Amino acid sequence: MRILICNDDGIDSPGLARLAAAARTISDDVWVVAPERKHTAAGPSLTMAEPITMRRTAERWYSCSGRPADCVITAMTWLLTGDERPDLVLGGINDGRNVAEDLAYSGTLGIAREASFWGIPAIGFSQVKSPEIRPGDDAWLGGLIAGLWDKRGEWALEGHWLSINLPQALPAEIRQPRIGRDKIARRSEVIEQDGDRTVLVVPRGRDRTTVDGDENSAIDAGCITVNRINWFGETPLDSAFLAGMAPTTPI
Numbered sequence: 001m002r003i004l005i006c007n008d009d010g011i012d013s014p015g016l017a018r019l020a021a022a023a024r025t026i027s028d029d030v031w032v033v034a035p036e037r038k039h040t041a042a043g044p045s046l047t048m049a050e051p052i053t054m055r056r057t058a059e060r061w062y063s064c065s066g067r068p069a070d071c072v073i074t075a076m077t078w079l080l081t082g083d084e085r086p087d088l089v090l091g092g093i094n095d096g097r098n099v100a101e102d103l104a105y106s107g108t109l110g111i112a113r114e115a116s117f118w119g120i121p122a123i124g125f126s127q128v129k130s131p132e133i134r135p136g137d138d139a140w141l142g143g144l145i146a147g148l149w150d151k152r153g154e155w156a157l158e159g160h161w162l163s164i165n166l167p168q169a170l171p172a173e174i175r176q177p178r179i180g181r182d183k184i185a186r187r188s189e190v191i192e193q194d195g196d197r198t199v200l201v202v203p204r205g206r207d208r209t210t211v212d213g214d215e216n217s218a219i220d221a222g223c224i225t226v227n228r229i230n231w232f233g234e235t236p237l238d239s240a241f242l243a244g245m246a247p248t249t250p251i
Helices: 014-024 068-079 107-117 137-150 215-220 239-243
Strands: 002-006 029-035 054-058 061-064 088-095 122-127 160-166 189-194 197-201 224-230
Touching (some): 002 014, 002 068, 014 029, 014 137, 029 068, 061 068, 107 224
Parallel strands (some): 002 029, 002 088, 122 160
Antiparallel strands (some): 054 061
């Protein structure tokens, strides 16, 4: 099994090294493509019609000057093309949980989303900050990935991927929570103002809003959370609404 690992925290991230170590417990064909630097809330954005620099930093390890999703693109179109494409794409391990609207903003999940466009099963891993790392974590996480790979026929639908949050310590109970609401980018701070020119900063952090049964409540209880996400999410409009959309009189 060929595994491609990407992240949004950068090529030197401890979480990236941990995920690669876990993957190597189940496969000797592991490739890493990661951004040169950290990209927060980069989502699925791509670098289009601009140069992207790839740098080999170790055997099967490459840094990318682009964004997280660019790492998937460059792997599919340059590094691992055609029959060399990976069987599984992993994103992470993100430094911090990805919950609520993070599902749209997260570069880690943007990686998994991009992989789904190529028809490749994908999982985005995130973990609470400052986790407790224990001997055996790599093997346990590798076993979780192996089990998901073996059961991919049950979750890897077209256009879908998994978002998995790891709690403070492993192993842990696994739950499928309700996707909650925990607003980020909820305020701006004025750091400079000069006439018509105003400079703002949107600070990091959130209120950590939670209700029973959502991701935050499960993670705070020490559980692993898993949600299956899809990118299309179409909800048809009612036919009567469509019929009433056109103006009744000429404008």
